[in-house]
Amino acid sequence: MTAPEDEPGAEAAAPWGNGVSGTVNGTVIQAGRVHGGITVVTGASAPERVVPDQIPPLTVPFVNRRAELALLAADSAPRPHEGEPPGEGSEPHGDEDDLVGDRDAVEVGYRVFFGLPGVGKTALVRKWGRARGTRDRFPDGQLFVDYAGLRGVDGDSAIALARCLRELGVKEEFIPHTLEDRAALYRHHTAGRRLLVVVDDALKAAQVRPLLPQGAGSMLLVTSTRRLGELTLDGARLTPMAPLDADAALRLLADRLGPETVHAHREAALSVVAACGGLPKALDLAAVRLLQRPHLTLPALARELARESNRLRGLALRGGPAMSTVLELTYGELSQEEAGLYRLLGVLPGRTCEPVTVAAGLGLAAQGGEGEAAELLERLFDAGLLDAAEGGHYRMHDLVRAHAREKAGEVEGARWADGVVERVTRALLLRTAQADRALREDRLRVAVLDELLAQAPDPFADGAERERAKRALAWLEAGKYNTLAVLAAAEALGLHGLVWPLAEAQTALFLHHRHVREWLTSLETGARAAAADLAPAGEARLRSLLSRPLLDLGEDERARAELERAAACAEVAASPVLSASVLEFSGRYWDRADPERAVGVYARAVELNAEAGEERGGALAEFFLGRALVATGRAAEALPVLERARDVLRGLGEDDRRMAARAGAALGDAREALGDLAGAERELREAAGELRAVDATYYEAQARERLAGLMVREGHLTAARAEALRAYTIYEEGGSPEAGRLRVRMAALLGEDVVAGE
Incomplete structure (x- = not known):
């Protein structure tokens, strides 16, 4: 298990053992001597399953691609043996036939669509995935992974798995940290479910393989600009996607412009289709130009595209000369301010953009600059050059971004992009520092940013403290990948x-x-x-x-x-305070490697905090010191240390209630180690209640699990069942495999399943 905690420190082990190692799927009973019956009621108290609904809706109508849609319908059709009992009078099969039948029963649909950027791969899978019939075929939900947003981040497959686990109902604190553990938990949570998983814009097979769902009748759809042929070894079917043919492209234009317009100017429409190369993205941009300019006719657009195509014959983006042609015309009709933003977005670090960084990149005045940037972004969105993204952000299609980058290289000076990165980094530092302080004012910080923070008003300053923190955290979360991209670009400069x-x-x-x-x-x-x-x-x-x-x-x-x-x-x-903080982090390492050494490290951290007059830092160091003392068999020494830590943390305010409660739980462990079972019960019960009050359910589950073990030792089996059931419920609702492990252990200790008869 892992947990989000403000300070380092290893968790104390449960006071009773009988552990199960390795990866466990399903129910396992591991017990020594058990008195009484064991009733295992699998899933008796399982919470209602979360049904994810992640595939984004299309923002424009979808037409055509009938052949590809037919393939998907066939892929997802029920298998011959899927959910069907043997027919009446059926003959028994030999071993080989049984294996074939089993394979059919659990087969997972698996298809990869590959082709040029802008050819419509993402639109296809979104259209099919959002259709009512598709949703009926996958009653346990839909997952969507967009790898384009994870470019440049190490371990993108692990990040994708974490996203999927959250959508499947696993709480943040129960998501493992390693790729292998996340993949195992993903297999566990997709087994027995019928899911549609869409992986968009994958570049390598390793990004796809861990996301194959396990449930019978599930399906994995992948889009890529690459063939990813090695996935055929895993059973994937590869389907190339070509540009639209003339008839299909005409239907798309008719959908956007109206059938009467296309019928009246069929030859001009065919010329537009040819100039756009059958790429849906290019056709959409051409249609937007017509819709936004009432005086521009379809024949006039065809003539424009023909002239521009001839002029740009030697210039081709990855999507072909068609995209260059359409984008050149669209760009040429932007206002000066819009064109400046367009070029900026070609060099702006990150996959998405929002007013804060755009205003900085454009060099707009701090007062009112974000509002001006937001208006310009909306105008490019209306022109079809931007798509809406999550968290109030916008996103450029890769082909559009490549063209914008070309225009920036043509129009701006050689060092212009460097200046953009510096301005954006400075603005992002200011807003991130403001968000940091809205979350917690008294955290240790080394960078001195007072002068920077005085330059602009704090957007998180208004409202109650909890609401400010919530807004700040949401802003940080929405922009985390852009911040990583800015960090990389700024470091390179x-x-x-x-x-x-x-x-x-x-x-x-x-x-x-x-x-x-x-x-x-x-x-x-x-x-x-x-x-x-x-x-x-x-x-x-x-x-x-x-x-x-x-x-x-x-x-x-x-x-x-x-x-x-x-x-x-x-x-x-x-800096004594900084040295003390480093020692605390070092203690976490020594908790694992050499607990005796950890005691000395934490003790020195306590001394340094005292020298610097850091009350909170000293209390935290004493908390870790007290736990280390308990772990090394010196519970009597730990008692006064943990009591001081708890009392100080209680007095520091609301933000430290969780840490104070954790110190109380550690006191319970110390008292139990000294044989004071009544005192241990009192401390653990009080700590568990306080942890529940501050919604620290991860630590509450640990405290209640230890309390249940204590109750068993005292012979209070009814109370032990109640505490174990609460811990089990937290684990189960959080999607943690710890639920099964706790259930097995308590069955061994109590002689019955804590979930039975609930």
Whole structure:
């Protein structure tokens, strides 16, 4: 299990064992001596299944592609043996026939559509996936993974799996960190479900394979600009998608412009189709031009396209000369401001854009600049040059972006794009730092940003504290991949003094949403930048933070190396508070590698915080120290340490209620280790209630599980069942396989299933 926590520290082990190792699917009973009967009622208290509905709707009407739609209908048709009992009078089969029948019964549809950008692959799968008949065939829901948005992020397959697990109902705190564990949990949650999974814009087979669903009758659809032939080894059917033929393209134009217009000017329409190369994206852009310019006729458009096609015969984007032709005409009719934005979007880092970064890139004044940027974005959207994306963002089609980048190279100076990146990085640093402070004001920060923060009003300043934090977290989440792209672009330009503070500020997101791969990428970039900027305090902070995702991913020795470098940098920075923080992170490593050494590390962190007058930092260090003392058999020493930590944290305010409750749970472990079972029960029960009150259900489940084990030791079996059932419910509703593990252990301890008779 993993959990999102503000500070490092290994969880104490449950006070009773009988563990199950490896990957477990289904019900397992592992027990020593069991008295009484065991009744296993599989799924008796399983919560209602989440039915994901992720495939985005089309923003324009869809026509044609009848052959491809027929293939998809055939792929998803019920299999001969699927859900059917043997017919009356049927003969028994031999072993070989049985295997064939089983394969038919569990077959998963699997097809890859590949072709040029703009040929309509994504529109096809969206159209089919959103159709009512398709939704009926996949009653357990639809998942959608867009790999275009993950370009440049290490571990994109692991990130895609995490997204799918969230949509399948797994709570953030129960999503494993490694690709292998996520894939195993994905298989577990897709088994027994009939799902449609769409993977859009994949570039390699490794991005696709982990997302194959396990449920009988499920289907995996993939779109790609590449053939991905190696997927045929897994059973995929490959289907090339060609541009539309003349009849199909005419039907598309008739749908956009009206059949009477196309019928009246059929020859001109055919000329437009030829100029657009049958690409749906080019035809859509041509239709938008006609609709937005009432005085432009279809014959006039055909003549324009023919002239432009001749002029640009030697210039071709990846989508062919057709896209260059249409985009040149569309670009030529933009206003000066719109054209400037268009060129900017060609070089702006990130897959999507929003007013904050656009205003900065254009150099608009801080006051009112975002509103002006939003209006310009909407105008390009109306022109068909942008698509709407999540979180109030916009997105350019790859072909349009390539053309915009070409125009930027033609019109702007050689260093213009560098200036854009610097302005955007500075603006993003300001907004991210504001969001960071809206989430928590008193967190340790190394970068000094007072002057920057004074330059603009705080957009998160209005409203109640909880509402401000919610808005800030939503903004950080929506833009996380753009921020990673900006970090990479700024590092390439040597803007190190902006990069590492931005990486430090973005950590606020990852402390709340544990996107481990994304956090790793951000921190690695920031640590390199801090080293290049000769900022030892920044490097110490970022390298110590870097140890956390590394430990989560099982890269312990690399985490240790980062911590050693962080300690050396902190010594150069001569900051007791920073040194204490590095020691706390080091303690997490030593909790695993050498618990005795962890005690000394945490004790030194307590001393350094005391020297610096850091009350909260000292309390957190004492919390970790107390747990380490319990783990090394010194529970008596741990009691006063944990009591001080809890009392201080309680007095610091609402933000630290969760940490205070965790200290209380650790006190329960210490008292149990000393044989004070009544005191342990009191501490654990109080801590579990407090954790529930602050919605820290991950830690509540751990506390109640330990409390259930304690109740068994005391012979209070009814109370033990109640606590175990609450912990089981948290795990089950969170989608965690810990539910099965807890159920098995409690069955061994209680002699019955805690879920039975619920």
